[in-house]
Amino acid sequence: MPQGIPAVVPDDGLTTRQRRNTALLAVHTGNGKGKSTAAFGMAMRAWNAGMDIGVFQFVKNAKWKVGEETAMTALGEVHARTGQGGPVEWHKMGSGWSWIRHGDQAEADHADQARAGWTEIARRLRAETHDFYVLDEFTYPLGWGWIDVEEVLEVLRERPGKQHVVITGRRAPAELVDAADLVTDMTKTKHPMDAGRKGQRGIEW
Amino acid sequence: MPQGIPAVVPDDGLTTRQRRNTALLAVHTGNGKGKSTAAFGMAMRAWNAGMDIGVFQFVKNAKWKVGEETAMTALGEVHARTGQGGPVEWHKMGSGWSWIRHGDQAEADHADQARAGWTEIARRLRAETHDFYVLDEFTYPLGWGWIDVEEVLEVLRERPGKQHVVITGRRAPAELVDAADLVTDMTKTKHPMDAGRKGQRGIEW
Incomplete structure (x- = not known):
C-alpha cells in the first residue's frame, strides 16, 4: 500500500517529522485470525529498523505460538552475531516469566502472574528498556479485571x-x-475449524 | 488462542490427521492494516516448521515492505547457514521479477508484468516448488481483470x-x-493517518 497522504493535517503545533516520529499505540482485536500474527509481523519490521524488541505473551500455555518465538529469537541471534536488525527478548507467562524465580511462581495463580507481567512491563516502559513492545493476548487479563485498565x-x-x-x-x-x-x-469471515479441520503445525502455531 | 475443537466433524471420509494436513488457502482482505503483515507473520511460523517459503509481491514500487523482506531473507540465511527453519525466496514485481531478464521487462506494462508473475507462480504450484506461498497484493491484478480469476x-x-x-x-x-x-x-477502526500522521520507518514499512 502507498504511504499515502494524511486525510487531515492537525492543528497540534507539531511538524510532519515530529508527528511521524510519535510513538504508536496499536490494538489488534476482533474474533478473527491474524491479531498476534500481524503484531509479530510488525515486530519483524521493527527488528529490521534496528529497534529493540520486547514480546510479552499473556498466555496460559507455554506451547502456544512457538513458531513466531523461534523465528524472532533467530532474528535476535542474527543481531547478536552480525549487528543486523535489533535485539529481541521474548517472555511468556505460560512458562513462568523469566525474570521471576521459579519457586516464587509455583504459588501464584494466573491473576497474580498476569499482574506480575504487567508490573514488569510498566517498569520497562518507565525505564525505556525497549523500542517496540508486543503485549500479546493482553486484553484478557484487562477484561477479567486482573489488571486495572x-x-x-x-x-x-x-x-x-x-x-x-x-x-x-x-x-x-x-x-x-x-x-x-x-x-x-480482525473479523472472521471463514475458518477451517468451522469445516471440522483442526490446527496444524506451521499454520496454526 | 487455544487450538480448539472443531465446530462440526465433516462427513468427508477423512481422518482428523488427513484433514489437519490439508493444504490451506487463506485470504486476508478488508480496508484495514495487517493483511500483508499477518501473511508475513504466518510465513515466519511456516519457516520455523521447516517449510520452503516463496513470497511474490504484486506491488508497483520496489521500496514497499522492505522490512519484512529483509527480516525473512535473514531467516532464509539462518537456514542456509545452520539448517534451522526453511529456505526463503522473495520476489517483487516492482523491481522486475528476478527470473526475467531485465531487458525483457522494460517493455512490459504492469498488466504484462502481473501476468508474468502469475504464470511463474502457476508453474511453481504445478511443480510443488514451495510449501508456503504468499501472493501479496494479488487481489488487485485479479480485480482489474489482468489475471483471470x-x-x-x-x-x-x-x-x-x-x-x-x-x-x-x-x-x-x-x-x-x-x-x-x-x-x-481486516477492518480499519482507527488509523493514525486519519489524525494527520504520516508513516514511519519500522512501523509502516
Missing part, C-alpha cells in the same frame, strides 16, 4: 521517549480503543 | 501435494473468498 492507560500515556506498543486480543476494552492510535478489527 | 482458482484447486497459499489485498473477488479455507477481513 486505567493504570495501564496512565503508564502508556506517560511513557517517555519513543516506545511503540502493540496490544492484541479479543474484546479490547473501549478505553483502550479510545486511547490507541491504530486499531484493527 | 477462474484460471487462478483452477490452478489452486489442482495444486498437488500440500502447498499452502496466502493471498492478500483489498476487495478479494467473491469466487476467491468462496474457494478459500480461511478468510479474514
Whole structure:
C-alpha cells in the first residue's frame, strides 16, 4: 500500500517529522485470525529498523505460538552475531516469566502472574528498556479485571521517549480503543475449524 | 488462542490427521492494516516448521515492505547457514521479477508484468516448488481483470501435494473468498493517518 497522504493535517503545533516520529499505540482485536500474527509481523519490521524488541505473551500455555518465538529469537541471534536488525527478548507467562524465580511462581495463580507481567512491563516502559513492545493476548487479563485498565492507560500515556506498543486480543476494552492510535478489527469471515479441520503445525502455531 | 475443537466433524471420509494436513488457502482482505503483515507473520511460523517459503509481491514500487523482506531473507540465511527453519525466496514485481531478464521487462506494462508473475507462480504450484506461498497484493491484478480469476482458482484447486497459499489485498473477488479455507477481513477502526500522521520507518514499512 502507498504511504499515502494524511486525510487531515492537525492543528497540534507539531511538524510532519515530529508527528511521524510519535510513538504508536496499536490494538489488534476482533474474533478473527491474524491479531498476534500481524503484531509479530510488525515486530519483524521493527527488528529490521534496528529497534529493540520486547514480546510479552499473556498466555496460559507455554506451547502456544512457538513458531513466531523461534523465528524472532533467530532474528535476535542474527543481531547478536552480525549487528543486523535489533535485539529481541521474548517472555511468556505460560512458562513462568523469566525474570521471576521459579519457586516464587509455583504459588501464584494466573491473576497474580498476569499482574506480575504487567508490573514488569510498566517498569520497562518507565525505564525505556525497549523500542517496540508486543503485549500479546493482553486484553484478557484487562477484561477479567486482573489488571486495572486505567493504570495501564496512565503508564502508556506517560511513557517517555519513543516506545511503540502493540496490544492484541479479543474484546479490547473501549478505553483502550479510545486511547490507541491504530486499531484493527480482525473479523472472521471463514475458518477451517468451522469445516471440522483442526490446527496444524506451521499454520496454526 | 487455544487450538480448539472443531465446530462440526465433516462427513468427508477423512481422518482428523488427513484433514489437519490439508493444504490451506487463506485470504486476508478488508480496508484495514495487517493483511500483508499477518501473511508475513504466518510465513515466519511456516519457516520455523521447516517449510520452503516463496513470497511474490504484486506491488508497483520496489521500496514497499522492505522490512519484512529483509527480516525473512535473514531467516532464509539462518537456514542456509545452520539448517534451522526453511529456505526463503522473495520476489517483487516492482523491481522486475528476478527470473526475467531485465531487458525483457522494460517493455512490459504492469498488466504484462502481473501476468508474468502469475504464470511463474502457476508453474511453481504445478511443480510443488514451495510449501508456503504468499501472493501479496494479488487481489488487485485479479480485480482489474489482468489475471483471470477462474484460471487462478483452477490452478489452486489442482495444486498437488500440500502447498499452502496466502493471498492478500483489498476487495478479494467473491469466487476467491468462496474457494478459500480461511478468510479474514481486516477492518480499519482507527488509523493514525486519519489524525494527520504520516508513516514511519519500522512501523509502516
